[in-house]
Amino acid sequence: MTFTLATWNINSVRLREALVSRLMSEETPDILCLQECKCPVELIPLEGFRALGYSHVVARGQKGYNGVAILSKLPMQDVGGHDFATLGHARHVAGRLENGVTIHNFYVPAGGDIPDRAQNVKFGQKLDFLTHMRDHFHAEAPEKSILVGDLNIAPREDDVWNHKALLKIVSHTPVEVEHLGQVMDAGRWQDVTRQDIPTGNLYSWWSYRSPDWDSADKGRRLDHVWATPDISAAAHGSRILRPVRGWEQPSDHVPVFASFDL
Structure with a gap:
């Protein structure tokens, strides 16, 4: 089986239904993992997506916040979603393909603006979420698995526009990178992604605060595709669709793609 998947923080699937449909029509990934859907599962606009061939859905939703969904052309079984750090948030869902590959879709907390858990509860929640992810994968070693999503951390120096300037900025602080x-x-x-594109600056997010995101290019690679060692060699074709950031009423994130021969 050969399939292509994409991960995209859509920042409201109802508001940006047309953008999701456009990506499905133009890029035709077999599997599309969305984060920050911002609605209950029953309000995800599935009718149009199903018309484009995405008839299999595994999702966890939440009114106005968070929310993760896997939309697939390929048959997929819902194999659960964990409430990491017991926050009561819809931030994880997993689906299993007929070939036994499990896909985890994550939306890690952003962490607020102050990188100090004593001053910022949200930053502490982010670190706790990552710690619980670590403990979960220690306890249940994953096999034949792919992990995607908005992990809200740019780990490498070339994953941000300026390493030194962002060392004290949430998403690139040493403590977050260590936890990831x-x-x-x-x-x-x-x-x-870095297996396929080992060198060079890569970004998947540009702030709405920048008046000219393209020319300023102050980006960060917050969106990731990982795989377990037993299938990572089957991955290829990674790419980040930067032009999507310029679509009308865009998300501040863009889709990240990878293909697998399994």
Whole structure:
């Protein structure tokens, strides 16, 4: 089986239904993982997506916040979603394909603006979420698995527009990078995007606050595709669709793609 998947923080699937449909029509990924859907599952606009061939849906929703969904052309079984850090948030869902590959879709908390858990509850929640992810994958070692999503951390120096300037900015602080590294080590996850594109600056997010995001290019790679070692060598064709950031009423994130021969 060969399939292509994409991960995209859509920042409201109802508001940006037309953009999701456009991506489905123009890029035709077999599987599309969305984060920050911002609605209960029953309000995800599935009718149009099904008309485009995405008839299989695994999702967890929440009114106005969070929310994750896997939309697939391929048959998929819902194999659960965990409430990491017991926040009561819809931030994880997993689906299993008929070939036994499990796809985890994550939306890690952003963490607020102050990188200090004593001053910022949201930052503490983010670190706790990552710690629980680490412990989960230590306890249940993943096999034949892909992990995607908005992990809200840009781990490498070339994953941000200015490493030194962002060392004290949430998403690139050393403590966050360390926690994400522990999650990777726990599941022996391989960074598929950087496996395919090992060098050079890569970004998947540009702030709405920038008046000219394209020319300023102050981006960060917050969206990731990982795989377990038993299937990581089957991954190829990684790409980040930067032009999507310029679509009308865009999300501040763009889709990240990878293909697998399994």
